[in-house]
Amino acid sequence: MPTADSAPQADSALKKAMAEQERLRPLVLPQGITARDVHLVAGVDVAYAKDESIVAGAVVVLDAHTRHIVDSASASRPVDFPYVPGLLAFRELPALLDALAALHTRPDAVACDGYGTAHPRRFGLACHLGVVTDLPTFGVAKTAFIGEYEQPGPQRGDRSQLTDHGETIGHVLRTRPGTRPVFVSTGHRIDLDTATQLTLALTADHRLPETTRHADRLSRQVLADRLGHG
DNA sequence: GCGACAG
DNA sequence: ATCTTGTCGC
Numbered sequence: 117m118p119t120a121d122s123a124p125q126a127d128s129a130l131k132k133a134m135a136e137q138e139r140l141r142p143l144v145l146p147q148g149i150t151a152r153d154v155h156l157v158a159g160v161d162v163a164y165a166k167d168e169s170i171v172a173g174a175v176v177v178l179d180a181h182t183r184h185i186v187d188s189a190s191a192s193r194p195v196d197f198p199y200v201p202g203l204l205a206f207r208e209l210p211a212l213l214d215a216l217a218a219l220h221t222r223p224d225a226v227a228c229d230g231y232g233t234a235h236p237r238r239f240g241l242a243c244h245l246g247v248v249t250d251l252p253t254f255g256v257a258k259t260a261f262i263g264e265y266e267q268p269g270p271q272r273g274d275r276s277q278l279t280d281h282g283e284t285i286g287h288v289l290r291t292r293p294g295t296r297p298v299f300v301s302t303g304h305r306i307d308l309d310t311a312t313q314l315t316l317a318l319t320a321d322h323r324l325p326e327t328t329r330h331a332d333r334l335s336r337q338v339l340a341d342r343l344g345h346g
Numbered sequence: 347g348c349g350a351c352a353g
Numbered sequence: 354a355t356c357t358t359g360t361c362g363c
Contacts, residue, residue, distance in 0.1 A: 162353075164354055171354095199354075201351040208353070230352045240352070261352045299352085 126198070133197075133206045137239040143247045144239070148305030149225060151313045154180045154252075156187075158223035159318075159327020160215070160245070162208045163335040164195065165343060171195045172342065173211025174334035176327060177221050180317065183326050189218035190338040201261070202236045205244035216249060225252040225306065225314060227327045231261055232303035232311075234278055234286035246304020253303030254311035256325055260299060268297050273316060287312045291319040298323060 158177045164170070172192040179186055191214030197207040232242030232255035242255035263280040265288045272293055278286035278301070286301035289312055300312050318325035 162354085164353085166355055168354080199353065201353090204352055235352080255352085257352055259352070262350095 129197075130200060130203065133200075133203050134237065136206075137203075137237050137244070140244065140247050141237065141239040144233070144243050144303075145305045146302065147307040147310075149252045149310065151310055151317065154224040154314060156180065156221060156223045157314065157318065157327055158216075158219075158226045159229075159325060159329075159331040160212050160226060161229045161328055161331035161335050162211055163332070163339045165339060168195050168199075170339065170342065171208065171211045172335045172339035173208065173213075173215040174331045174338060175212065175215045175219060175226075176330035176334055177219065177223050178318075178327055178330070180224075180314075183318070183320075185330065187219055187221040188330070188334060189215045189220075190334055191215045191218060192338055192342045204230055205241045208241060209244060209248070212245060213248065223251065225254070226303070227314070227318065227325050228253055228255045228303060229257070229328050229332070231255045231257050231286075231299065232301040234261065234263055234280070234299065234301035236262055238285075240301070240303075242301065242303030250304075252305040254306050254314065255299075255301045255303055256315050256328060257299040257301070258296075258324070270294075272319075275312065284308070289315060291316065291325075292321075292323050295323040 174190040177187040228242040231240035246253035
């Protein structure tokens, strides 16, 4: 992958990416589905080779109520964009879109590993994936990015508002007692309460949604296979 | 100008 | 994200 950090060429690529986000942002729909509309829910995640030369994307579809796997797909390819906070989608979307295209099922919603609307330009990975696929999406991030918040209560389900300049952009949600909370934000065609509701429905024994955990495991396996088999 | 900064 | 050793706990 091209590395020249401060090279004018790389600088131009970042500006084009930001312009792309500004162009697609207006296409995001703030609401659409409700939790009862979701029968099949997918989770997506990626894994990188240690030298960041290859990225493997995976998507796992679960029955929203039994949480059993009903479908899955993956794809791997060379990494062609650097990690830049705020531009994660340009680094991860290619592999995720390839994986989604290989799916035999059409999920009713997609849980992403990262942020949606709680983003510097209100267009994080979850929003981008949603607009491009026209699928309802939301983000569940493991660490803080932007905004301010108070620590939520200790019980599962306790939450606080993630705000930015007085605007609520997400929820800091306790999915399990004794563990750090997760950061939920809307992606596309869903509202924050529904995204939060789905996140809770997908978490029972662990901090992160089962969808994300399965996708994480699959992406690592796919990467290991590709690296191992040349 | 300096620090912070999803995965 | 990935690297990386042990350690505490269910």
